Structure formats: C-alpha cells, structure tokens
Amino acid sequence: MPPRTLFEKVWDSHVVAAPEGQSALLYIDLHLVHEVTSPQAFDGLRVSGRTVRQALRTVATVDHNIPTTPRGSPITDPIAAKQIEALQKNCREFGVPLFDMDSADQGIVHVIGPELGITLPGMTIVCGDSHTSTHGAFGSLAFGIGTSEVEHVLATQCLPQKKPKTMQIHVSGKLAEGVTAKDLALGIIGRIGTDGATGHVIEYAGDAVRALSMEGRMTLCNMSIEAGARAGLIAPDGTTFAYVSGRRFAPKGKDWEAAVAHWRTLASDPGAQFDRVIEIDAASLAPFVTWGTNPGMVVAVTARVPEVKSFTQEADRRAAEEALTYMGLDPGTPIEAIAVDRVFIGSCTNSRIEDLRAAARVAKGQHVSPKVRAMVVPGSQAVKHAAEQEGLHRIFLDAGFEWRESGCSMCLGMNPDILQPGERCASTSNRNFEGRQGRGGRTHLVSPMMAAAAAITGHFTDIRNWRFQ
Amino acid sequence: MQPFRKHTGVVVPLDKVNVDTDQIIPKQFLKRIERTGFGEFLFYDWRFSGDGQRVVDFVLHAPRYAKASILVAGKNFGCGSSREHAVWALADFGFRVVIASSFADIFANNSLKNGLLTVRLNEEQVADLTRRSKEIENYQLTVDLETLRVEDGQGFAATFAMDEFSRHCLLNGLDDISLTLQHEAKIEVYEAKHPVRAEMKSILAT
Numbered sequence: 001m002p003p004r005t006l007f008e009k010v011w012d013s014h015v016v017a018a019p020e021g022q023s024a025l026l027y028i029d030l031h032l033v034h035e036v037t038s039p040q041a042f043d044g045l046r047v048s049g050r051t052v053r054q055a056l057r058t059v060a061t062v063d064h065n066i067p068t069t070p071r072g073s074p075i076t077d078p079i080a081a082k083q084i085e086a087l088q089k090n091c092r093e094f095g096v097p098l099f100d101m102d103s104a105d106q107g108i109v110h111v112i113g114p115e116l117g118i119t120l121p122g123m124t125i126v127c128g129d130s131h132t133s134t135h136g137a138f139g140s141l142a143f144g145i146g147t148s149e150v151e152h153v154l155a156t157q158c159l160p161q162k163k164p165k166t167m168q169i170h171v172s173g174k175l176a177e178g179v180t181a182k183d184l185a186l187g188i189i190g191r192i193g194t195d196g197a198t199g200h201v202i203e204y205a206g207d208a209v210r211a212l213s214m215e216g217r218m219t220l221c222n223m224s225i226e227a228g229a230r231a232g233l234i235a236p237d238g239t240t241f242a243y244v245s246g247r248r249f250a251p252k253g254k255d256w257e258a259a260v261a262h263w264r265t266l267a268s269d270p271g272a273q274f275d276r277v278i279e280i281d282a283a284s285l286a287p288f289v290t291w292g293t294n295p296g297m298v299v300a301v302t303a304r305v306p307e308v309k310s311f312t313q314e315a316d317r318r319a320a321e322e323a324l325t326y327m328g329l330d331p332g333t334p335i336e337a338i339a340v341d342r343v344f345i346g347s348c349t350n351s352r353i354e355d356l357r358a359a360a361r362v363a364k365g366q367h368v369s370p371k372v373r374a375m376v377v378p379g380s381q382a383v384k385h386a387a388e389q390e391g392l393h394r395i396f397l398d399a400g401f402e403w404r405e406s407g408c409s410m411c412l413g414m415n416p417d418i419l420q421p422g423e424r425c426a427s428t429s430n431r432n433f434e435g436r437q438g439r440g441g442r443t444h445l446v447s448p449m450m451a452a453a454a455a456i457t458g459h460f461t462d463i464r465n466w467r468f469q
Numbered sequence: 470m471q472p473f474r475k476h477t478g479v480v481v482p483l484d485k486v487n488v489d490t491d492q493i494i495p496k497q498f499l500k501r502i503e504r505t506g507f508g509e510f511l512f513y514d515w516r517f518s519g520d521g522q523r524v525v526d527f528v529l530h531a532p533r534y535a536k537a538s539i540l541v542a543g544k545n546f547g548c549g550s551s552r553e554h555a556v557w558a559l560a561d562f563g564f565r566v567v568i569a570s571s572f573a574d575i576f577a578n579n580s581l582k583n584g585l586l587t588v589r590l591n592e593e594q595v596a597d598l599t600r601r602s603k604e605i606e607n608y609q610l611t612v613d614l615e616t617l618r619v620e621d622g623q624g625f626a627a628t629f630a631m632d633e634f635s636r637h638c639l640l641n642g643l644d645d646i647s648l649t650l651q652h653e654a655k656i657e658v659y660e661a662k663h664p665v666r667a668e669m670k671s672i673l674a675t
Contacts, residue, residue: 016659017652022634025652027659039502056665079500086502097672130551130575144575146553148582156649158656194487195545195571230574249668294487315486315543414496421519433491433549435514
C-alpha cells in the first residue's frame with residue numbers, strides 16, 4: 001500500500017460502501033447533537049417513520065441557547081425555551097443520551113466530548129455545528145454538517161461524502177511566550193484567507209504543533225473552519241493519550257492498551273502526499289487582533305489598522321472599506337490605541353481550563369478597567385468546577401470579571417448575552433462577523449491572555465510586555 | 470426534495486465577497502423548530518434597520534428585483550456557521566439558484582439537500598453577470614442542470630461543472646436517506662465488526 005496520510009487512514013477505515021459513480025458512504029462513530037440544528041431533523045424522522053439507528057453513538061447537550069445566569073433561573077425567552085424542550089422531548093422519544101441543563105456534565109458540545117472521553121483518536125465525528133473541527137485535535141475526522149445531514153446520520157449512522165483534498169500546514173520552530181494556539185490559528189487564516197482551505201482537510205504538523213497541549217490543539221483545529229477547511233486534524237501522540245487516559249467514557253484496561261496501539265498507527269506515513277503544503281515559521285508569529293468583519297482581517301497587536309489601498313483586489317478593497325465602516329475604525333490607527341467596552345472569555349475556541357488559567361494569570365492582582373464590562377464563561381460545568389477548585393473564579397471575581405455558568409453565550413449571542421449596537425468587544429471566540437455577538441456589535445478576536453489584558457487596561461495591549469503579579 | 474432541472478428567472482446582484490451565513494440568517498431566527506417560514510428573515514440585518522424599518526436602498530428591496538429568483542454574489546458565499554436555516558431562508562424567499570465564484574463546503578452541501586442550485590462560474594463571468602444585472606432592466610438568466618449551461622439569450626453563455634451524483638440527485642429530487650439505506654446490509658456488516666464500545670453502554674445511566 002502506498003504511504004497514506006492520517007486523514008486517508010481514518011477515511012479508508014470508515015468507508016462502508018463505495019458505489020460506482022456515487023459518493024463514498026462513510027460510517028459515523030459519534031454524532032453530537034444540540035438544540036439549535038436538530039429539531040427539524042427529529043421531525044424528519046417522525047414524518048418518514050424512521051428511528052435513530054444508533055442511539056449510543058449519539059450524544060446530546062444544550063449549549064447554544066441557554067442563559068449563563070445561575071442554573072435554576074427560568075429561561076425568559078419563550079422561543080428558546082421551546083427549542084430546549086423540543087430537544088428534551090426528542091431525546092426521550094428516540095432514546096438519545098442527553099446532558100441537560102441541570103447535569104454536572106453539561107457544557108459546550110465541543111468541550112464535553114473530549115473531557116468525557118467520548119471523543120477519541122481515529123473516529124469519525126459529526127455535529128450540526130461548524131466548529132466540530134475541534135475534535136480533530138485527537139486525530140479524528142470531525143466536521144460540521146447541516147440539519148438534513150443530521151437527519152441522515154440519525155437515520156443511517158452514515159453519510160455520503162465526496163472525498164476532500166488534503167493540505168498540510170507545517171509549523172516549524174517554537175511559539176514565543178505570549179503567542180498562543182489562538183494566535184497561530186489567526187496567523188494562518190490571515191495568511192491563507194477565510195477560503196484558503198475550502199474543499200480541504202488540514203493536517204497540522206511540525207514542532208510548534210507537537211508542543212501544544214490538547215487544549216491548544218483543540219483551539220487550533222476549532223478555527224480550521226474559519227479558513228474554509230472541511231476539517232483540521234493532528235496526529236495523536238503521547239500528549240493525546242495522556243489527556244484521554246482515565247476519562248469517564250474512554251476505553252479501560254486491555255481495551256485501552258489495544259486502542260493506544262491502534263492510535264499509534266494513525267500518523268501520516270513518511271512520504272505521504274498532500275495536495276497542498278504550507279510552511280509557517282512559529283517565530284514569525286505575534287499576538288494577533290482582528291480589525292474587520294471576518295477572521296482573515298487580522299494583524300499583529302503591534303501593527304496598525306490597514307489602509308484600504310493596501311488590498312490589491314477591488315472586491316477586497318470594498319470589503320475592507322465596508323468592514324472599517326462597520327467597525328468604526330480609521331485606517332492607520334495603532335491596534336493598541338483601540339479601546340474596548342466589553343470582554344468575553346469563553347466559546348468552544350477558548351473556554352477550557354487552560355484558557356481560564358492563562359487569563360487568570362493575567363488578571364491576578366489587577367482590576368478590570370472601570371470603562372469595561374468583562375465576563376468569563378467556562379466551556380462546561382466540569383471546567384467551571386475545576387476552575388473553582390483551583391480558585392480561578394476568585395481571581396476573576398476579585399478583579400471585577402463576571403463569573404458565569406457554562407454555554408456558548410456571547411460567541412453567537414443566541415442567549416441574553418449580547419453586545420449593544422456600537423459596543424466594541426475583545427473576544428476569545430471564533431467569528432467577528434457583522435452582528436455575530438449582537439446587532440451592531442464590533443468584535444475583535446484575540447487569545448484569552450490578550451482578552452484579559454484588554455479588560456484591565458481598557459484597550460488592546462501586547463501581552464508580551466505584561467507584568468504578571 | 471424539490472427536483473431541479475431548468476430554471477429561468479430574474480437575476481439580482483449581491484455585490485459582496487465572503488457573505489457568511491450569519492448575514493444570510495441572523496442568529497435570533499434560529500430558535501424556531503420548523504423548517505419553513507425563514508424567508509422573511511433573509512439578510513435581516515441588511516434589509517431592516519435596528520428599529521425594524523426597511524432599508525430602502527438594499528438591493529433586494531429595489532422594485533426591479535422584486536421577482537428575482539437567481540442571486541449572484543462574490544467568492545466564498547455561505548461561509549461560517551453550518552446553519553441550514555440559511556438555505557431554507559434563501560429558498561423560502563424564492564431563490565432557486567445562487568451563482569458565485571466559490572461556495573463554502575457546508576453551505577453547498579446544505580443547498581443540495583434542498584433543491585437550491587449553487588453554480589460556480591469564474592470571477593470574470595460573475596463580474597459580467599453582476600454588471601449585466603445592474604445595467605439591464607428585468608435581466609433574466611436560464612440555468613439548465615441537464616446541459617450544465619447558463620445563458621441570457623443576449624450574449625452571455627457559460628457552462629458549469631457539478632459532480633455526476635449530485636446532479637443526478639438534484640435532477641430527480643432524490644431522498645438520499647433511502648439511497649443510503651439501499652446499503653443496509655453493508656452497514657450491518659460494518660457495525661458487526663465495530664460494535665458500540667462497552668463504556669458507552671453505560672452513558673444512559675449517567
């Protein structure tokens with residue numbers, strides 16, 4: 001057999017059928033479900049008299065809509081409440097496990113899969129959510145799907161798929177102190193653009209990727225979709241196995257040994273070919289801040305808001321001009337001179353324990369600027385609990401941050417956590433689209449450390465110069 | 470699914486690149502549990518001001534495009550969130566075809582499942598159609614999926630590509646869940662070799 005990439009190995013081992021002239025039929029090991037993109041899929045099953053084929057390969061939680069105020073307080077939005085009730089009812093009717101609002105395991109779907117040991121290397125994983133790419137950090141093929149495909153997987157546990165192309169992003173060297181996985185992701189998207197990886201599955205490789213923790217790898221893979229990629233993955237290694245080992249639903253005993261032996265075979269073979277290869281020097285990266293209305297509109301914190309004329313394509317110039325108008329920014333403004341009104345630390349990109357530790361390190365002994373409202377939203381109840389055990393919540397609360405319950409929250413503002421028109425936010429989330437965090441809201445994407453620093457100084461601040469207390 | 474064979478309709482130019490699905494259907498409208506009725510919320514924040522007034526100079530509000538069923542837009546259309554609500558909103562509003570120089574993968578997949586045809590043309594052709602639909606009153610195109618051709622009868626003609634299986638499904642409006650279930654025996658063989666892990670069997674008890 002010719003040398004194969006990690007992606008090809010996972011793909012090949014999940015092909016159920018490859019009918020002549022049709023897309024390959026791929027078996028799906030794990031289907032994650034949440035309240036927003038599933039009700040119409042369950043309705044579809046009912047209409048056609050179908051059932052959920054593999055309820056134990058399906059795991060549901062509520063994350064997008066739910067308030068982050070103390071649990072037990074009523075959901076004031078009646079339409080959101082109805083959607084959550086619909087998921088509860090659907091899970092009961094079809095026998096699907098649900099980590100509900102009051103569960104100690106509730107959390108953002110892309111946070112709880114890994115932390116419960118449900119996400120494992122070598123799997124195929126789908127979810128009606130574009131940030132499913134997060135799970136690729138474990139060396140699984142994980143991608144977002146639409147609601148029709150959710151119904152398809154519920155009914156058949158399979159998905160017809162056209163085979164994507166492959167891209168390797170090789171990051172050599174070492175990230176500097178204060179430059180994180182988030183900055184690596186933003187640096188890549190800034191370079192290749194928000195459609196730079198369309199139609200491709202990315203494999204991240206190189207010393208700088210190997211050196212990342214699992215939390216960092218999840219952040220990097222999470223943002224793959226923002227470069228247009230179908231998925232992003234990283235070969236499993238000792239870091240991966242150490243993270244997975246002992247988690248509640250991870251294999252145990254002899255099964256564990258067998259699983260690790262298999263996972264070790266997944267790495268791309270020497271000489272395996274990629275359709276595209278991109279080389280990145282980690283040392284060339286800085287902490288990044290987005291200035292526009294998509295994640296590719298990004299510069300280093302030490303840079304200035306770009307001039308419109310610096311874009312070569314007419315369509316890009318127009319897009320930049322519209323973005324600057326929406327963002328209320330003048331070209332040439334130093335990024336560090338931009339003041340913020342709000343800070344959001346959370347989302348499936350940056351709400352894990354390590355993200356909160358990094359932000360808390362910055363916040364320790366400091367105080368949030370009187371002009372800023374800052375909130376920390378842990379990714380799951382387990383993250384919240386772990387942070388409280390370590391006393392991180394004390395650091396945040398003492399510094400004037402709000403400490404919330406887990407959920408997607410202000411990443412997409414489907415719950416009451418939204419920006420007001422014109423408000424400017426330093427956010428650890430993944431999308432700075434117009435209105436994403438609330439109509440008229442202005443989002444700047446940054447790392448958790450950069451967000452915490454902006455909360456304290458009231459403007460973007462190069463974390464590399466921070467005096468930690 | 471509604472089949473797609475051939476469609477002639479008025480073209481409206483949305484002269485923007487990287488139109489994300491948050492713009493196509495903002496999040497406040499994703500809480501509905503039905504598949505229908507999303508058309509009125511299409512491009513909501515561009516069509517309506519903060520106080521709910523119509524933004525009169527937004528292109529979809531121009532009377533000449535009132536009957537448009539073909540949308541022409543810039544590269545990377547439908548990027549971002551996987552929300553299929555974006556496709557439901559476009560279809561419910563009356564669109565049958567979107568033409569762009571590139572589409573985000575998930576959006577293109579979602580379109581296929583709903584009989585909304587995504588046509589990829591090159592940037593020059595998209596620019597030409599944008600110009601024509603701005604300059605020519607009641608500008609119409611015919612999009613033919615059987616011949617894979619787009620033409621306006623007044624000098625513009627182009628061919629486009631689509632993989633044969635997707636084209637077959639669209640032409641016939643096939644329910645692809647039943648197509649998959651034709652492989653039931655193979656799925657069973659696969660599942661027999663790869664049973665649900667022991668640990669997952671306890672998940673319902675948690």
